Amino acid sequence: MSLLIVGTVPSEDIPLLDGKCTFKDGHIKIGLHEFPVNRGTPALIAFACEVARLLGIDPPQALLAGDIGKGDGSERVYSRLCDTVSNREQKFIVFHYLMPDVHWLGRIMIRIQDLPKRPVMIADAGFMYVAKMGGMAQEFDLFTPDVGEMAFLADDSAPHPFYTRGFLLNESLRIPELINMAYQNENAARYLLVKGKVDYVASRDGIVAEISEPSIENMEPIGGTGDSLTGIVSALITAGEDIQTAAISACKINRFMGLLAKPTPAWGIKDFLPFLSTAIQESKNCP
Amino acid sequence: MIKKPRFLDKVAKQLRAIGSSDNGDPDRGLLLFTNTSDVIKAERALKKENLEISVKGPPPTVRTGCDLAIEFDLNVALKVAHILAEHRIEPLNIIPIKDVLLEPVSLFQTKDYGEFLMVRAANMKITIRKEDARIVNISGGGCPDVPYLADQLVGKTLGDCPPPISMGRTLCGYALHLAYEELKRACHC
Numbered sequence: 454m455s456l457l458i459v460g461t462v463p464s465e466d467i468p469l470l471d472g473k474c475t476f477k478d479g480h481i482k483i484g485l486h487e488f489p490v491n492r493g494t495p496a497l498i499a500f501a502c503e504v505a506r507l508l509g510i511d512p513p514q515a516l517l518a519g520d521i522g523k524g525d526g527s528e529r530v531y532s533r534l535c536d537t538v539s540n541r542e543q544k545f546i547v548f549h550y551l552m553p554d555v556h557w558l559g560r561i562m563i564r565i566q567d568l569p570k571r572p573v574m575i576a577d578a579g580f581m582y583v584a585k586m587g588g589m590a591q592e593f594d595l596f597t598p599d600v601g602e603m604a605f606l607a608d609d610s611a612p613h614p615f616y617t618r619g620f621l622l623n624e625s626l627r628i629p630e631l632i633n634m635a636y637q638n639e640n641a642a643r644y645l646l647v648k649g650k651v652d653y654v655a656s657r658d659g660i661v662a663e664i665s666e667p668s669i670e671n672m673e674p675i676g677g678t679g680d681s682l683t684g685i686v687s688a689l690i691t692a693g694e695d696i697q698t699a700a701i702s703a704c705k706i707n708r709f710m711g712l713l714a715k716p717t718p719a720w721g722i723k724d725f726l727p728f729l730s731t732a733i734q735e736s737k738n739c740p
Numbered sequence: 741m742i743k744k745p746r747f748l749d750k751v752a753k754q755l756r757a758i759g760s761s762d763n764g765d766p767d768r769g770l771l772l773f774t775n776t777s778d779v780i781k782a783e784r785a786l787k788k789e790n791l792e793i794s795v796k797g798p799p800p801t802v803r804t805g806c807d808l809a810i811e812f813d814l815n816v817a818l819k820v821a822h823i824l825a826e827h828r829i830e831p832l833n834i835i836p837i838k839d840v841l842l843e844p845v846s847l848f849q850t851k852d853y854g855e856f857l858m859v860r861a862a863n864m865k866i867t868i869r870k871e872d873a874r875i876v877n878i879s880g881g882g883c884p885d886v887p888y889l890a891d892q893l894v895g896k897t898l899g900d901c902p903p904p905i906s907m908g909r910t911l912c913g914y915a916l917h918l919a920y921e922e923l924k925r926a927c928h929c
Contacts, residue, residue: 463888492879493887522885522909524775524806550884552910553805578882579912583805599880601863613806614863614882615911616797616842622849622862673851674858674867676879676890718856718867719876 455511456501456691457541457572459534459580460494460549461526467519469529471537474515476502479723483515490723492677494549497577500684501547503729508692514543520552527552527579531561538564545573547687548580549680553613558587566592573690576642577683585640586612593642595696597683600628600649606641607634628653629660644696646686648679652704654697661697664704666739669711677722682707705736769817770841771810771824771831772802777909778829779808784905785827791816795914797842802835806883806910811841845915848922859926861919864912873898873927883910898924 458474470483476499480487490499494517501513516534520526530551538561558580565571575595576584584590585606598606604621605614607630621631628647632655635641647653650673654662672678686703690696709732710725773779779795786793791812798809812820814836824831845862856876858867864886867877874897878890885908893901898920905917 461884463884463891491887492890493884495887520884521888522777522883522913524884524909527884550882550887552884553882555803555805558805579806579884580882582882586803586805599863601860601880602882605863610842612797612800612803612842613911615808615844615915617845617862619845619847622845622847671853674853674856674865674877674879676877676887676894678879718853718858719869 455543456505456513456545456547456687457543458494458498458501458513458515458517458547458549458687459530459551460497460515460517461520461530461551462488462495462517463491463493463521464488464519465521467517467526469518469533471516471533472514474498474502474513483517490726492680492722494680496677496680496722497547497549497684497687499723499726500681500729501688503726504685504688504733505691507730507733508688510688510692513688513691522552524552524554527554528557531557535560535564539568543572545575545687545691547575547577547683549578549683551579551583553579553583553586555583555587558583558589562589562592573696575683575687575690577679582613588639590640590642595644595646595686595690595700596642597646597648597679597686599679600647603628603631603635603645603647607631607638609638609640632660644700646682646700646704648682648704654700654704656697662701664701664708667708667712669708669716671716671718671720672711674718675716675720675722678707681710681722681725702736705739706732709735709739767814768837769812769814770796770798770835770837771812771820772798772833772835773809774832775909776806776808776911776914779810780905780908780914781827782810782824782829782831785823785829786810786812786820789819789823791820791823795844797844799837799839799841808911808914811837845918848919850922850926857923857926859919859923861922862915864915864919866916866919866923868898868923868927870927875901878916881912881916883912885909885913886916889913889916898927
């Protein structure tokens with residue numbers, strides 16, 4: 454059983470790719486194509502590949518295309534997924550940087566709902582936005598929002614984080630209240646992993662874990678730290694951990710990477726990869 | 741003789757339809773476009789001509805996912821149409837509005853990291869090194885232009901980088917631009 458990563462690469466030169474990923478020397482390779490790991494879906498892939506390697510499971514598959522925001526690459530990915538999702542072997546799917554498009558969401562979800570056994574579905578970034586906007590949040594097993602995105606999930610009227618009402622973005626409103634609002638409005642997945650100063654893992658029944666240590670302030674401004682977290686949690690779930698345990702472990706691993714790396718706010722996400730293996734070990738010793 | 745752009749006829753037709761609609765007595769119109777980058781171009785062109793317009797979220801009936809629209813005063817509709825024609829920007833549709841529309845995010849959060857300064861607008865964050873106002877990181881967001889914008893902007897200074905709005909094509913790109921503007925205000929750049 455392996456993981457399917459669905460997303461985009463920030464380049465106009467990448468065609469539609471659908472195949473096994475390898476990560477080597479700072480680059481992702483799929484078929485004959487290579488691209489660097491900065492932020493976005495390539496960062497998610499790099500961390501998922503490395504966790505898969507360290508745990509001895511199959512490397513992830515990826516369905517990707519280049520998209521710099523025109524939506525053309527996302528459309529190719531949506532179309533390919535729609536055509537193939539019924540016959541794919543992967544039982545775990547993580548949806549990532551894709552142009553939010555409610556029409557494509559509907560077409561894909563119809564195919565998935567028709568499957569005899571639904572895959573485990575994780576959504577982050579643009580696909581999480583459209584899952585909420587399209588009223589399909591509850592079909593998903595895990596969302597991984599940051600604080601701003603959590604406010605968006607809590608705001609029943611916002612179709613995109615850009616329109617989140619100000620009072621919900623105010624820090625005086627606590628994350629547990631936002632989580633509660635998102636579940637009340639049916640805008641949350643089965644589990645939420647809210648990444649922030651304190652990470653929260655929650656389900657409809659309430660908050661199941663708060664992870665606040667080790668606390669590395671400088672992680673917040675670094676682009677891709679959310680992508681690494683989503684990559685790690687996706688690989689852990691694929692390796693057989695239940696979603697709640699995997700979410701808690703992933704938060705700890707991401708934090709321990711920060712502790713070991715001692716980054717400044719000017720670091721890049723790929724700079725954390727050398728610390729992943731030790732972070733996995735260290736996190737196991739953390740209660 | 742300069743040929744009149746075809747879409748001016750289309751706009752005139754749409755405006756007549758608004759005039760005869762049974763939608764009460766709308767005083768505002770909404771320009772809808774096929775993509776966010778056209779909205780950004782139109783906003784720039786209309787603001788340059790000092791027209792009072794604002795960027796808003798379209799009503800639910802016409803939303804598709806990553807939408808932005810321009811609200812304008814119907815009394816200056818023809819002027820709007822001419823400016824857009826001049827810039828070869830064609831709206832998908834023009835609709836009358838009476839309802840209150842979604843407002844873009846206007847709340848910013850600033851965090852001081854000593855040597856670095858970060859500003860967040862909605863789901864987008866931009867961080868500079870204070871010493872030379874160099875952009876060191878961009879994070880957050882979920883639309884596919886965000887990683888691309890980060891590739892283009894990280895390493896440049898606030899003074900020498902193109903504004904995110906000139907390359908951004910989505911609402912996340914637009915939110916990043918708002919954070920960038922706020923950061924420039926905070927740094928007096």
